[in-house]
Amino acid sequence: MSDFKPKFLRPSNTVSYLDKNESTFVDTTTFVYNKYVSQSIETQRRRLPIFDNRNHILFLLEKYQTLILVGETGCGKSTQIPQYMVEAEWPGQIGICEPRRVAAISLANRVADEIGALVQSDSIGYAVRFDACYNKPKIKYMTEGILIRELMTDPLLKSYSAIMLDEVHERTLYTDILMGLFKKILKKRNDLKLIVASATLDAKFLKDFFNLGCQNNKETSTILSVEGRQFPVDIFYLSDPVPCYVQASVDTALKINSSKEPGDILIFLTGVDEVDRATRLLIEHANNIEESGQKKKIIVYPMHGSLPYHDQLKVFKSAPDNHRKIVVATNIAETSVTIPGIVHIIDCGFVKLRWYNVETHTDSLILLPISKASANQRAGRAGRLRSGKVYRLYTEEYFDKMPDSTPPEIVRTNLTSVILLLKALGIRNILNFNFPNRPPIKNLKSALEILYALDAIDINGELTKPLGFNMAEFALDPMFAKILLNSGEFGCSEEILTIISILQVETIFTKPSTGNSVIKARIQKRLFEVEEGDLLTYLNVYSGFIQSEMSNEFCHKNFISYKSMKRVLEIRKRLEKVLKNYGIPIISASGSSQLIIKCLVSGLFPNAAYLHYTGVYKTIRGDIELHINPDSVLYTIPQPQWVIFCEVMHTKKLYMKDITVIKDEWLLELAPHFYYKTS
Known part of the structure; x- marks a missing residue:
């Protein structure tokens, strides 16, 4: 791409993984696609990097109660581990928790295709907020909020033999609550297995968290790392900062489209307004390309959490003939959801995070630089079918100054729902609850004040009857x-x-x-x-x-x-x-x-x-x-x-x-x- 040489530095931090069944890298998307469609589903499963670790994973789950799995993007951890456990005749139900509803639904459908079953069969199902499609399945995908609701009726999760917490690096509010709860549950249920999985994760921190307080200082958790990307990913940085990353994203996408390099494009922006603005600009260019009769046509899809589900699903469709697909997304596309055909990533370097103001009892959407973990996660969306490229709209020096990880949601959010849930689950002393990262005392105090004002708790901090208990449900x-x-x-x-x-x-x-x-x-x-x-x-x-x-x-x-x-x-x-x-x-x-x-x-x-x-x-x-x-x-x-x-x-x-x-x-x-x- 000669057009980029004056603006972008040399490729840096190149990540290379060789396809384990190939002696060389494949450099043609069409060839890879034709090769893959000719294979059976079983052969495709065997080609996933996690397959080489199948027996190792099952052995570690037998020996340890908690497995911290650092599985790089594309290794197959979210879809394959539950299937391995079923194939090994693991007793009981296997639950997989996802931070987002779209991930839970799409992964359930993906596994259903692989095992040749229907969603809502005895084999596979899903449950998300206000929507469920299951019939006591062996493998159940769900959002974290659904699992917490199940804990209210079954505190020890007796119907499950194993739970997988996926994409833990996002450190959502419910992720931290669940990890704190599981630390208690695992002590009561020696037969329950927990898999904590993510592509970018401080594994040692979590291993120490689950080991701390174990009887006789016996280690009950272990770490396993699995390589993921099968093809190299070249990362490019800007030589100088840009005044507007939305416009720079559009310009970069059009330059990629004008080049001879094949593959679809995924653009990361911070919010719905920016996604809509970039989408409008790209659609205008797409119409101009159509009218001028150029061959390098593009089709543009937005992707964010506020889109209706059927519109979110459009990004998974293949582009029409003679078209390149451009997906403009918020960080919803950063984890779990894998969009097929993506080869080029454009990363704006920012994210919008909710931050709670205890003085006003209000949330603010704050624009912040992403962390290195998030930047690497975004880069991981490329290199799935062939060698990929990542265009970071910031300098390499800027990347070096980024924080290593994103602040957990538990330290920057309204805790009223959290405290209400924990009270309903029988956690009387919230201050002594074992959070992986303790929330600020002022946030806890603010939440208790609001709950008391709503008459959900009494002066002693106990749930009121019946109002407090009913509100918690x-x-x-x-x-x-x-x-x-x-x-x-x-x-x-x-x-x-x-x-x-x-x-x-x-x-x-x-x-x-x-x-x-x-x-x-x-x-x-x-x-x-x-x-x-x-x-x-x-x-x-x-x-x-x-x-x-x-x-x-x-x-x-x-x-x-x-x-x-x-x-x-x-x-x-x-x-x-x-x-x-x-x-x-x-x-x-x-x-x-x-x-x-x-x-x-x-x-x-x-x-x-x-x-x-x-x-x-x-x-x-x-x-x-x-x-x-x-x-x-x-x-x-x-x-x-x-x-x-x-x-x-x-x-x-x-x-x-x-x-x-x-x-x-x-x-x-x-x-x-x-x-x-x-x-």
Whole structure:
């Protein structure tokens, strides 16, 4: 690629792995593809690097209770180890935990194809939040949250003989909770095996964590490393920093496309806005290429967590003939999910992380440099079918200064859900719980204060009966759980069920990319908008959807996501079943918006703000400056004096999301223990 020589330095940190069944590297994607499709599934499985370690893994699982597996990207750890255990006639159920729902579903389908079975058979199944497809399978893929819910009904996981925690290097909130819980469970169940797996992992730290406190200082955990990438990966750095990495990503992708090098491209950006912006720019270039009749055509797919699942699946499709696929993704594509055909990686070098502010009880999305572990993980997406290339949009000196690992989520997040779960699991003293990394005391204190204000715990820190125990059983934010449980008393459970269900999907509105469609979408949205705010607007959208007999045509006309609305229906049905189990009547407010809003205030009262004389909103506690999200229905109308919000996101400013207009006296009426009126 001669165009890159003035800008990129020489290849550096080249990673090379020889295909174990080949004497030379293969350098033609078409050849590799034709070769692979001619093989049987079994032959393909044998070619995976982890196959050479099959007997070693089974031996270590017999000898040790915990196996720390450092398996490089592409080695086959997520799909093959459960199959090896089944083939070795391992007793009981084998559970595999993934941090993301898309990974759990795609891996279950992949294994189902390999073993020639259907998902939801006795062999393979999956379970994710508000969606399950299994029938007591031997191999069960699930998200971490699902396993924690199972622990609430079966604290020792007696139905499982082995659990695999995958992609542990991400150190999500639930990952750390599960590792702390498993340290307790393994002492009670000597027959349970735990596999802690990741591509980039501080294995010694985790080995010491699981060994510490063992009887007679006997080692119960061990480490195994498995090579992964079968082909070399060349890494290029910038010679000078770029002013805008989004534009640089687009330019780099187009230069790769103009070269003779085959293979699809994966671009890593930080958030939905950047992904949409880069996708729009690339689609414009794709249209120009089509019109000019050039041969090097491209097809562009976005990939992020807020996309409907069927849109996320598009990235796994092969590009049409004479097209190169370009996937623009957030860090959702960094782990677990393997997109076929990817040869070129473009890494912007940044990531957006949630960071909790204990003063305001709000989350902020902070733009931070990625860690070296994440950079290597991103690079690992290349080199799967042939030699790959990684283009890092930062200098080599910048890489050397990056932190080794990303801060665990447990030290930078709201802990209200964590404490509620641990209390429900019988962990009375949270301070003594064995977290791999201890969360800040101020975060624990803040969470306890909120739970006490919500009446989920009493003054001694114990769960209240029945409210606290009932709130813990919901797979929801404690504030939303409190609202649902209060809805019967306020006489609006029908409407609250709908609102809370809609808040569980990223958005119910589609976001057109062209200017004319953006204007049309805005006009159509106004048909549903009400001055009370976003949450009651959502209620109007849902009512219209039901009145249209759940019509796809209605959604298309009004720029509403049909898939999201169908998902809302599924979630609502499940939540309604839970409410009925608690004996809460399902009744309607019959058009009384005041009842609905007061019910919302009963749970969201900590998230209240008032209009300051300077023209901005400020939190009552902490006096933090807030702004109305441009997507809110309140953005273009006269600003109300008092509002509550569901969350705060920090992009360029602190923006309130999902806002509802309230009266200040409702705060004093419904939360007198939290607010008082000064003279």
